[in-house]
Amino acid sequence: MTNYILANRKDNPYLPFGDHRGAPFYGKDILSVKQFSRADLDYIFGVAHEMRVMVERVGTFDLLKGKILANLFYEPSTRTSSSFTSAMERLGGSVIPINEVRYSSVSKGESLPDTVRTLECYADVIVLRHPEVGASVLAAKYARKPIINAGDGIGEHPTQALLDLFTIIEELHQVDGLTVTMLGDLKFGRTVHSLARLLSLFDIRLHYVAPEILRMPAEIIAELDAKGIPQSEHTRLEDVLAETDVLYVTRVQKERFENPEAYESVKGAYVITPETMKIAKQRMIVMHPLPRVNEISMELDDDPRAAYFRQMEYGLYVRMALLAMVLGKA
Ligand code: NCD
Numbered sequence: 001m002t003n004y005i006l007a008n009r010k011d012n013p014y015l016p017f018g019d020h021r022g023a024p025f026y027g028k029d030i031l032s033v034k035q036f037s038r039a040d041l042d043y044i045f046g047v048a049h050e051m052r053v054m055v056e057r058v059g060t061f062d063l064l065k066g067k068i069l070a071n072l073f074y075e076p077s078t079r080t081s082s083s084f085t086s087a088m089e090r091l092g093g094s095v096i097p098i099n100e101v102r103y104s105s106v107s108k109g110e111s112l113p114d115t116v117r118t119l120e121c122y123a124d125v126i127v128l129r130h131p132e133v134g135a136s137v138l139a140a141k142y143a144r145k146p147i148i149n150a151g152d153g154i155g156e157h158p159t160q161a162l163l164d165l166f167t168i169i170e171e172l173h174q175v176d177g178l179t180v181t182m183l184g185d186l187k188f189g190r191t192v193h194s195l196a197r198l199l200s201l202f203d204i205r206l207h208y209v210a211p212e213i214l215r216m217p218a219e220i221i222a223e224l225d226a227k228g229i230p231q232s233e234h235t236r237l238e239d240v241l242a243e244t245d246v247l248y249v250t251r252v253q254k255e256r257f258e259n260p261e262a263y264e265s266v267k268g269a270y271v272i273t274p275e276t277m278k279i280a281k282q283r284m285i286v287m288h289p290l291p292r293v294n295e296i297s298m299e300l301d302d303d304p305r306a307a308y309f310r311q312m313e314y315g316l317y318v319r320m321a322l323l324a325m326v327l328g329k330a
Pocket of ligand 1: 079080151157160190191250251289290291
């Protein structure tokens with residue numbers, strides 16, 4: 001039998017099409033923010049910015065015409081799944097949606113490696129969301145086509161972190177020198193795990209505001225500590241809000257709690273209202289990966305500092321950039 005992994009294009013220096021040799025992400029997986037350098041980010045955001053200009057100018061164009069994306073979601077999703085679909089279709093490609101694994105062979109007991117080996121027969125790239133940490137790494141081990149991690153349990157959500165950082169850059173035009181406050185469920189929230197790691201490439205200060213049982217995992221704090229990032233933990237937002245440039249609010253991840261009483265005890269821990277924001281700077285932004293439950297009141301939506309709806313739109317451009325890059329067209 002041929003060695004399947006060595007036959008894998010991801011490990012193969014002999015790329016099938018000569019004109020992709022210079023493309024840094026061609027054929028690559030996107031599994032964790034740890035794989036990115038600052039130079040990579042400049043490149044990704046440069047492409048994302050071009051995507052924004054093109055969408056505003058022409059809406060849809062044929063960069064990925066004939067390419068197929070398999071959108072494989074083992075967990076619920078509105079934004080991530082539909083923005084990848086929209087990204088692929090705006091680039092002229094098409095999508096195999098598997099949003100409800102209940103109706104696929106997964107419900108017959110098919111393993112993740114077999115499911116991805118099936119889908120890659122029909123698609124050029126696979127976007128995967130899965131409840132287990134490390135699922136996308138496992139999928140990537142078996143797949144010859146690029147795997148994009150769209151959330152692996154409480155692990156990482158690298159494409160969200162990229163769009164979060166792109167939002168900060170587009171809105172505040174800088175990252176170095178900023179104070180970022182992460183609020184809410186920092187234990188189970190994968191978006192803050194990825195974003196904190198990504199921000200550690202910059203000269204920033206981080207505050208973590210969370211109930212005692214939902215603190216940022218110690219290993220992430222240690223990782224950032226080793227890079228010299230100033231971090232501090234709090235339970236009261238008022239202690240740090242006035243100096244905050246980016247307030248990143250998260251939902252308490254109900255589905256990750258083993259004990260429903262523990263969830264009940266923290267679910268309403270923080271609610272951001274116009275009143276809360278009175279002590280915040282005029283030039284700052286409030287972000288949220290969404291969905292929100294009730295941690296940001298709807299009355300805040302008209303405040304120009306509320307960036308969470310614009311953040312979703314930036315996600316489209318970043319995901320268009322990522323698809324074009326891994327398919328060798330950027
Ligand atoms: C987040 C997720 O799935 O981790 N949502 C998203 O992708 N925008 C956040 C969440 O579910 O709370």
